[in-house]
Every structure is written in C-alpha cells, then in structure tokens.
Amino acid sequence: MLEIEVKPYNVLTKEELYELLQLRSEVFVVEQNCVYQDVDYKDQKALHVLGKKGNKLVAYTRIFNAGEYFKNPSIGRVVVKKEERKFGYGHNIVQASIEAITTKFNHLPIEISAQCYVIKFYKTHGFEQLGEEYLEDGIPHVKMIRN
Template sequence: MIQIETKTFQDLSIHELYELLQLRSEVFVVEQDCVYQDIDGKDQKALHIIGKKEGKIVAYTRCFAPGFYFEEASIGRVVVKETERTYGFGHEILKVSISEIEKKYNTSVIKLSAQQYLTNFYESHGFVQIGEGYLEDGIPHIAMIKN
C-alpha cells in the first residue's frame, strides 16, 4: 500500500526533492544505463505525484498543463523503485496522475512519451499509440495519447 500526494515544486520539502531526484537517477540513469540530463529546468512548472511507502518515495510522476511540454496535458518521469514493482504501484500512481490532470487542468486529453516496452501498461489506462517509434536518449519510445 502506498500513500500518494500531489505537490507543486514549491510545496516539495528539500528531503522530498532529493529523494525523488535520487529515484529518477537510480532508475533512468543507473538501472537503464542512460546518460541524460534529468534535471531539465521543467520540475518548477510540474505537478509532482509522489507515492510513499513507509515514508519513502517509491513511485513518482510529474504532470504538466496543456501547452507546456506538449500541446496536450502530459505525464512524464513515470517511475517505480525496482524493488517495489510487483505491487501495482505504477498503476496506482498513473491513475492518480490522470485524475489530477483532469481536476487541475480541466482536460482528459493527455499525451506522453512512453518507453516502447511499456505500451501495454499505458494501453491498460486508455492510452493509444500515435505515430512512429523513435529513439529518445538511446531508448526506443512511442508517443501515446489518451482522449
């Protein structure tokens, strides 16, 4: 069971910011062996969806209003700590992310850039693939949208 909170950048504590950046680095840089600029200057404009288990961040996404990242609202940096992936936390955090976008940005149209091996996961939440696959930071991705 995880507790999920939604925070703006300004609402994050220093410890939460450190933990979420550590989790993103642990998965996207170390586990996936991908050197890229995770700290991209966009966190300040994001809505941060944080999943905590026993007080520690184990799942996370960041969401953006329409027109900031894509024309549509968007979800990115979807991550679950490797040791916590068998509990369905990815599904929980994505459901809350979709709900928060609908409430805060008054839209149900959401776009994301999915790692291709996760397309079934996103399709189970109503996303459909659009366009052709592409490499992003050396990892195969596909654009997906939910209407």
C-alpha cells in the same frame, strides 16, 4: 498501500526533492544505463505526484498542463523503485496522475512519450499509440494519447 500526494515544485520539501531526483537517477540513469540530463528546469513548472509507502518515496511522476511540455496535458518521468514494482504501484501512480490532470487541469487528451517496452502497460490505462517509434535519449519511445 500507496499514499499519494500531488505538490507543486515550490511546496516540495528539500527531502522530497532529493528523494525524487535520487529515484529518477536510480532508475533512468543507473538501471536503464542511460546517460541523459534529468535535471532539465522543467520540474519548476510541473506538479509532482509522489507515491509513498510509509514515509519512503517508492513511485513518482511529474505532470504538466497543456502547453507547458506538450500541446496537451502530459505525464512524464513515471518511475517505481525496482523492488516495489511487484505491488502494482506503477498502475497506482499512473491512475493518480490521470486523476490529478483531470481535477487540476480539467483538460483532455493526455499525451505521453512512452518507452516502447511499456506500451501494453499504458494501453491498460486507456492510452493509444500515435505515430511511429522514435529514439529519445537513445531509448525507443512512442507518442501515446488518452482521450
């Protein structure tokens, strides 16, 4: 079972911050072989959705209110530790992020920049593709909206 916590940046412990940065680097930089600047000074504006199994961070997203990243509220840096993906934690963390946006920001639609290979995954959560494919950090992405 995944335990979910939603925290602003200034409430994250040093250990939680280290864990989330490590997980993002492990997946986005090493596993996906993508050299990009993950530490982007946007974490301070975000709410951090932490998915823990026991005391260990295994899934994560960061969410933003309207106007803080995109025009609409948004979800980004969606990540699940490789060996934990078989348990469906990606669905759990995205659903928790959608719920957190609706409760905390009370504003729709939700906008994401999705890697193309997970379009089907996001469609199961009510997102629809908007526009054409584009490259972000060398990886094909599409804009998606959930009303």
